[in-house]
Amino acid sequence: MKIPQYIGLVLLAGLVTNSCQKVTPGYLSQQIRYTDNPIQIARGIVTETNPVDADGSSAPVTYELLDVRDSATGKHADAIYANHQRYVFISQFDPAIDSTIELLNSVRKLVNEPCFDFNVHTGAFTFYSTTDSVPLGTYTYDVKATNESGSRIYKDVGRFTLYDGLPYENDGAACAWFQDGTTTSGDIATPQMKIERLSTNGYRVILKVEDQNGTPFKPSNNEYIERGDRSSFRTFARFHPLTVTDTALICDFELTPFPIIQGAQGYTIYYRIPGNIARIDPGITPAGTRTYSVNPRFTFRLWQGGTYLVTIHLPKVTRDPI
Template identity: 40%
Template sequence: MKIIRYALILIVCASLAWVGCKKIPVGFIGETMYYKDSPFSIEQGNVKVVTSSLNLDGSTLPVLVKLLEVRKKGTSQKAEEFYAEHEVYVYKQPIDPDVDTTIAQVNAKREKKMLPPFEFLPSGQFLFNAGTAFLPARSEYEFDVEVSNESGTKVFKNIGEIHFRDPELFKPYAIAASWFNDNGVATDNGALSANPEMIIEKISDQGTNAIVKIVDQNGVPFNPKTGEIIKRGDRPTFESYAKFNPVTYTDTSMVCNFEITPFPIKRISGYGDFLMYYRIPSKFASLTTFPANHPPGTTFSINPRFGFQIKQLGTYLITIKLNGVIHK
């Protein structure tokens, strides 16, 4: 019995010694990490877009995710254009249009930097900036990452994709025009042969300018400098939304350097969809089709109302075409 007991003690001691020598694994690093939103659909030219983070498959924290390479989808070629630097604005604080009403105040919250179109965060997220506007339109990419923690390091090839889509440049809102005879009676424009149109064109990738023209059915512009276009009481106009630079007037248009997008940045309470109201006095315009119960020769003022929002930087021409109206 003593021999058996002695042998058992030796076995237990040997087992303890073996366990003491064996290296115990530290932490855990997952095998099946993924991005739930891949492929990422990114609108080009936005000031700031953040993607979802990498799903770590229960890996022990802290985890560091490193971007290894971005390639054109379906190739082994590194996407050099993805890393190219461009001058873009970086916003240190958000702009508050109720407080920040001057260029000096806006510039205090932003600065220009030479940057690639993205920053890759330790969480595995992409932070895209306005530099994505310089990438080829509708380009698609795939990328690899390296993930490390106290347990070790693993490489994940082709773990995600990035697809760039065309940006929404602008959004038109309601457009209408009412006719008031010179006795002040409103007349619905539905009796006319056509409704007014709003035509928005991006005429340059450069600048931050909105050019508003109000024209008759033949494209003849009304002159805002000579009183052919006037405000409509206390209702909002183009100027109401020009927070950072004044509106300037030419013989044919109203022009604003809007500085930042979106423009307008904020709706005015009680006037949804960024509405702007104007009046063209009757001495500057006449109708081609007269509303019911108003014989030819009755004079009317023309009262266009419209709204729009510009989403991307550039120079835009916004034309309000008054069908059924002729410039006198």
């Protein structure tokens, strides 16, 4: 037998032998971790965290939350696991279609569960609005990971901190004048938008637009009107019609955040106050006539339920119907 042929037969025999050996199980890292640690969670606001970093562990990996403890005491966090009532969706929710209470209730149900869910496939948490019933502080948790190579427990693998954040987002306001019958326009002084949470009860927002003296314009008298090509407060009133009073527009909402959907201009609300209702201070418009409308716009979102008062204060503008 020639030597090259002999060597080839030896290599082939080795390959056959190796192919019969059991394949080594997958890899499960000792360094599985949460990169955003500690995770910051604003109480009362729905928050989904980032998934765990599996550090190259062989997929699929499943995760089990073993315990959550109060970091200050080291004791099991009973408050985290306590049940509270909240809604969960039981089928697909489309805010553009499910725009009545009847349709909304057909895709959700009331449950009595802890303030969080833990995703066994990603290791991520989802915290719900019922965290507003959980004490402030930092909590430590343990996780078990399992894949084809077995299981490993990660003690004190991560922490999350519950803190009180603002229950709303104030993105500011602006105001422009337009000359009647033209596209000629300019800026009026920047309005002040004040958001007050009057109560933690209910799901209501009260919108008031007032002049520089604090006098409210009367929506019941159409003293500020919608602009046909722009979103208005009514655009975002999905489940209940607006209530119109002499001093405010009132919207009862059902879901947070509010607004839950965007309009053509995002979440911005636009209105127009006709020139026969509002007088603009001298020196702002080209002429001192009442042929200029006042056009405020403003953007806000509410992250938690409650009763809110949103006040738009317009400087350089006086309510003066003629």
